[in-house]
Amino acid sequence: MNEDVQSDVQRFLDRLDERVAERIAAQGVEPSWIAARRQAGAARFEALGFPHRRIEEWKYTDVRSIARGDFRLATDADFSPATAARLTLPVEAHRLTFVDGVFAPGLSQLDDLPGGVQLLPLSRALDENHEAVGGPLGRLTGVEFSPFAALNTAFMEEGAVLRLAPGTVVEKPIILQFLSRAGEAPVMSHPRILLEMAGRSQATVIEHHVGEEAAANFTNLVEEIILDRGAILTHYKLQEAALADLHVASIHIEQARDSRYTSFNLNLGGGLVRNDLVAELNGQGAETNFNGLFYGQGRQHVDNHTLVNHNAPNTFSHENYKGILDDRAHGVFNGKVIVKRDSQKIEAEQSNANLLLSDRAEIDTKPELEIYADDVKCAHGATTGQLDEEAVFALRTRGIDQQTARGLLTLAFAGEVLEQVDLDAIAERVELAVAGKLPERFNLAGLVETAVALNEE
Amino acid sequence: MLEVKDLHVTVEGSEILKGLSLTINAGEIHAIMGPNGAGKSTLSAVIAGKDGYEVTKGSITFEGQDVLEMEVEERARAGLLLGFQYPVEIPGVKNIYLLKAALNAQREAQGLGEIPAPEFMKLIKEKVASMKMDTSFLQRAVNEGFSGGEKKRNEILQMLVLQPKLAMLDEIDSGLDIDAMKVVADGVNSLRAEDRAILLVTHYQRLLDYIVPDRVHVLVDGRIAKSGDADLARELESRGYDWVQEETAA
Numbered sequence: 209m210n211e212d213v214q215s216d217v218q219r220f221l222d223r224l225d226e227r228v229a230e231r232i233a234a235q236g237v238e239p240s241w242i243a244a245r246r247q248a249g250a251a252r253f254e255a256l257g258f259p260h261r262r263i264e265e266w267k268y269t270d271v272r273s274i275a276r277g278d279f280r281l282a283t284d285a286d287f288s289p290a291t292a293a294r295l296t297l298p299v300e301a302h303r304l305t306f307v308d309g310v311f312a313p314g315l316s317q318l319d320d321l322p323g324g325v326q327l328l329p330l331s332r333a334l335d336e337n338h339e340a341v342g343g344p345l346g347r348l349t350g351v352e353f354s355p356f357a358a359l360n361t362a363f364m365e366e367g368a369v370l371r372l373a374p375g376t377v378v379e380k381p382i383i384l385q386f387l388s389r390a391g392e393a394p395v396m397s398h399p400r401i402l403l404e405m406a407g408r409s410q411a412t413v414i415e416h417h418v419g420e421e422a423a424a425n426f427t428n429l430v431e432e433i434i435l436d437r438g439a440i441l442t443h444y445k446l447q448e449a450a451l452a453d454l455h456v457a458s459i460h461i462e463q464a465r466d467s468r469y470t471s472f473n474l475n476l477g478g479g480l481v482r483n484d485l486v487a488e489l490n491g492q493g494a495e496t497n498f499n500g501l502f503y504g505q506g507r508q509h510v511d512n513h514t515l516v517n518h519n520a521p522n523t524f525s526h527e528n529y530k531g532i533l534d535d536r537a538h539g540v541f542n543g544k545v546i547v548k549r550d551s552q553k554i555e556a557e558q559s560n561a562n563l564l565l566s567d568r569a570e571i572d573t574k575p576e577l578e579i580y581a582d583d584v585k586c587a588h589g590a591t592t593g594q595l596d597e598e599a600v601f602a603l604r605t606r607g608i609d610q611q612t613a614r615g616l617l618t619l620a621f622a623g624e625v626l627e628q629v630d631l632d633a634i635a636e637r638v639e640l641a642v643a644g645k646l647p648e649r650f651n652l653a654g655l656v657e658t659a660v661a662l663n664e665e
Numbered sequence: 666m667l668e669v670k671d672l673h674v675t676v677e678g679s680e681i682l683k684g685l686s687l688t689i690n691a692g693e694i695h696a697i698m699g700p701n702g703a704g705k706s707t708l709s710a711v712i713a714g715k716d717g718y719e720v721t722k723g724s725i726t727f728e729g730q731d732v733l734e735m736e737v738e739e740r741a742r743a744g745l746l747l748g749f750q751y752p753v754e755i756p757g758v759k760n761i762y763l764l765k766a767a768l769n770a771q772r773e774a775q776g777l778g779e780i781p782a783p784e785f786m787k788l789i790k791e792k793v794a795s796m797k798m799d800t801s802f803l804q805r806a807v808n809e810g811f812s813g814g815e816k817k818r819n820e821i822l823q824m825l826v827l828q829p830k831l832a833m834l835d836e837i838d839s840g841l842d843i844d845a846m847k848v849v850a851d852g853v854n855s856l857r858a859e860d861r862a863i864l865l866v867t868h869y870q871r872l873l874d875y876i877v878p879d880r881v882h883v884l885v886d887g888r889i890a891k892s893g894d895a896d897l898a899r900e901l902e903s904r905g906y907d908w909v910q911e912e913t914a915a
Contacts, residue, residue: 603767608770616762619757619762
């Protein structure tokens with residue numbers, strides 16, 4: 209490591225030391241297992257440093273804007289209630305809100321949790337019964353997963369814990385809202401999410417990352433999701449962070465027999481975004497669905513790395529990622545499927561389609577299949593293109609100008625992912641956001657509203 | 666309303682239209698007939714502004730404006746609308762988006778504001794019903810997965826909503842069974858008005874039993890070889906096109 213890189217790493221480690229000292233002063237000594245994990249995380253991060261582009265997994269994503277940043281840790285969760293109300297999804301839900309990583313009880317809604325549901329901030333879960341958290345925490349995402357996972361482990365103190373008892377079906381969605389503030393100095397947060405769903409339980413979790421427009425903070429999320437037999441989870445990750453926000457997320461899902469995980473990884477915001485999704489299909493009949501949409505403009509950089517491990521026979525994975533890139537935006541898609549030996553009768557489908565709206569936009573897409581079993585059904589494909597000129601002409605012959613025609617077709621491209629979304633509030637929000645990003649020559653948002661109104665009649 | 670004078674058009678180096686002249690007045694329905702390859706579709710494509718057609722000579726004026734100088738969308742907003750022989754499928758673009766965007770573009774060009782939502786809903790439902798289409802069509806992507814007949818109905822639906830001054834319908838009868846043709850013909854007849862003209866391009870006389878034209882033109886080898894009234898279409902039906910070609914050659 210050269211000196212600059214070393215001093216970058218040291219800056220983060222210094223912040224950690226400060227934080228640990230503060231915490232001991234305020235709350236006394238932590239349970240020894242937490243302190244030990246923190247030390248392991250710090251040691252691993254110190255040894256690895258921030259990833260650089262010579263590492264295959266980070267070839268297209270330059271994280272220097274994170275490494276060189278000087279981020280503080282937020283100490284309060286003050287947030288304008290009016291702004292919060294505007295940013296919050298209009299969905300009746302159980303809700304945990306965090307402001308720059310700090311739990312905000314006033315913006316949370318935990319009153320009417322049904323039986324069999326435990327939903328609470330990580331800090332409280334640790335206070336109440338830290339040993340119950342110690343077992344699963346870090347089992348799926350260890351410090352060796354990436355330097356960011358190690359850094360998260362070193363800093364972890366807040367986040368969300370959701371536990372569902374066997375057979376519990378949560379009717380209302382559960383929203384985990386992460387708000388980012390525009391402050392004098394940038395801050396960082398290292399949220400940790402743990403979802404443990406017992407047999408046959410069902411839930412919809414919406415993870416919503418959003419904030420003030422001028423925010424320029426660093427979020428480094430680690431999320432571990434454990435689905436027991438027959439559990440069903442629909443997981444929306446709606447990332448609408450400010451354009452100067454930096455966002456890294458590592459999400460691991462472990463699936464037992466007959467469980468079903470459906471992800472909608474929707475990325476509209478953020479200056480630098482990296483998502484890692486890893487599903488372990490460990491029992492027969494387990495199914496995972498990865499749906500993704502990313503829209504980059506300006507100099508946004510959005511990197512999605514997904515991995516599905518078919519560790520058992522008769523497991524299924526379906527993946528459909530779509531990217532829209534304008535201006536000088538850069539997208540990365542890496543989708544890997546690994547079929548273990550003896551994982552027969554599996555089905556894996558993967559597709560990534562990208563639309564480039566500008567000559568200077570860039571996409572690096574790499575589907576990868578590694579198959580060590582012989583009786584499998586796998587398909588993958590990636591396409592990148594521009595808009596269909598024949599369709600543009602057809603729209604223009606109806607009086608629709610060139611820009612609006614292109615806007616409609618772009619919206620249509622995104623719509624193919626949104627059709628799969630069951631929650632109207634999310635589909636409409638994303639559709640409006642995509643429409644809003646398009647040239648404002650014409651009121652596309654008005655069109656979407658018209659279609660919604662017709663639908664409601 | 667529309668005046669085409671001595672139009673010469675080249676496609677990929679070969680001349681397709683070789684001095685075509687045609688005048689259409691408001692209130693009239695004209696039919697252009699002719700054998701395959703005579704240049705029928707080229708005429709409507711050039712008027713609509715499709716790429717790949719080079720006008721080497723002649724002019725097209727619409728209400729005094731030089732059509733060839735206008736952008737594709739300007740032509741549509743001025744009231745020149747083409748119904749396609751093969752309507753394009755536009756995956757993901759809902760019919761209702763197209764209709765509203767197109768109508769508002771036209772209104773904007775006329776200095777009107779956007780159409781109020783309730784008014785739009787009322788208009789659209791009425792037109793959909795008159796084309797014997799279900800309102801679910803509005804939420805479906807434009808022409809995607811539509812049958813041949815549904816695509817043609819959808820073209821006419823667009824005409825009914827946009828109310829063009831000149832509606833050009835290119836082989837609107839192709840691929841239609843008799844019931845669908847009646848619906849399409851009723852739609853076209855309902856467009857008939859004193860201040861509107863309709864140009865039908867068709868290979869078969871059959872359509873003209875349902876939409877009776879004021880003038881019929883026979884296009885042979887890039888020129889109008891013969892013009893007449895609706896009787897000419899019937900004569901072509903019984904005698905074919907050869908005699909016109911022979912007459913022209915003589």
